Amino acid sequence: MNVNLQNVNSIHKPRIFNNPERFVEGWYWVIPSKHLGVGKVKAVTILGRELAIYRGKDKRVVIVDAYCPHMGAHLAEGKVEGNELRCFFHHWKFDAQGFCVDIPCLDEPITVKLKTWPTAEKYGMIWVWTGEVPKQPLPFVLELENKECDVAFGDYFLMNCHPNAVMINPIDSQHFNTVHKLPSEIHFEKQELNQNAIVFSNTTSISRNSFFLRLIRRFGKNITHNICYWYGSTNIVTIGTDFRPVHIMFTVRLLEGGQSEGQVILISKKRQGIFGWLYNRVLLWLTKIVGKYFVQDDMKIVQTINFDLKTPIKADQSIMQFVNHLERQKPLMLKSWQLARSQNVEMKEPREKWQDTKSND
Ligand code: FES
Numbered sequence: 001m002n003v004n005l006q007n008v009n010s011i012h013k014p015r016i017f018n019n020p021e022r023f024v025e026g027w028y029w030v031i032p033s034k035h036l037g038v039g040k041v042k043a044v045t046i047l048g049r050e051l052a053i054y055r056g057k058d059k060r061v062v063i064v065d066a067y068c069p070h071m072g073a074h075l076a077e078g079k080v081e082g083n084e085l086r087c088f089f090h091h092w093k094f095d096a097q098g099f100c101v102d103i104p105c106l107d108e109p110i111t112v113k114l115k116t117w118p119t120a121e122k123y124g125m126i127w128v129w130t131g132e133v134p135k136q137p138l139p140f141v142l143e144l145e146n147k148e149c150d151v152a153f154g155d156y157f158l159m160n161c162h163p164n165a166v167m168i169n170p171i172d173s174q175h176f177n178t179v180h181k182l183p184s185e186i187h188f189e190k191q192e193l194n195q196n197a198i199v200f201s202n203t204t205s206i207s208r209n210s211f212f213l214r215l216i217r218r219f220g221k222n223i224t225h226n227i228c229y230w231y232g233s234t235n236i237v238t239i240g241t242d243f244r245p246v247h248i249m250f251t252v253r254l255l256e257g258g259q260s261e262g263q264v265i266l267i268s269k270k271r272q273g274i275f276g277w278l279y280n281r282v283l284l285w286l287t288k289i290v291g292k293y294f295v296q297d298d299m300k301i302v303q304t305i306n307f308d309l310k311t312p313i314k315a316d317q318s319i320m321q322f323v324n325h326l327e328r329q330k331p332l333m334l335k336s337w338q339l340a341r342s343q344n345v346e347m348k349e350p351r352e353k354w355q356d357t358k359s360n361d
């Protein structure tokens, strides 16, 4: 089969994949929880939108649009009072739902509301939902759903490429041989969990003589290797044996100019007692080293690539499955966080037009 994807794309162009101005409605990382103490307020820019973030007396985090609805002062210059935020300019005060509850020069405040965004904390990170009401859960490790976890932060990174170039790396089966010099070919099978989550499981049968296989088998019988994607922008690589897998989360945001910023988070099931705690510290530290080892090889690519998947072949099938999954999600515009509408592609277009199987071989 010889399908020219460039021609296919000119009619059915992906709306979100590799688009420097669009992202998927979902949960995105903001700042580490420990960077926001009680009573503190900060300015953040997430996916091009300027926001103010504060933590009230009740320890809950509130995220609001940055500029005061009175005259536009930046609310991160304001002051947290209890669970509310007071603008520094004319001292209007807003509650955690954004309602104005005090205007010092009036007996009664007028009806005015500050835009607030759904917020949550998980894995030591503050997250924001980029729509009105969260429709799906925060990114989580499938194997550890509802379990207590220990986490360690890896590197924060800025990359000179679109987040999708970073995201697809762990399912780019060709590059395991060519970049990471791993001995066997890797095959993935996909399973869509919901509209915003997909998991790729490694189904490769590795040679019994493989050094890596023998090494991993020392720690348990069955080998686990899967990559779970949330909102096309956070992936969790799970690798190891069924008893002692490690989980590495790469959570990435699109920056203006089509670049990426991200954070690595290492996650492990919580273990009891001081020895359990120590065990996890060592495990997370080792995971960090393994993560760094792989990222180091990939660095040269993501810092110099002019990312454009023009000529997919059969070996890129998992990547194309990821693209199709991404394209079925709700596209928002950078900065405004409004629904992105395309002139030539309708929101409800049947996605079969950009099939997993369309490739050049
Ligand atoms: S600008 Fe905020 S109270 Fe006036």
Ligand SMILES: [Fe+2]
Pocket (backbone or CB within 6 Å): 169, 170, 175, 179, 180, 294, 297, 298
């Ligand atoms: Fe890689």
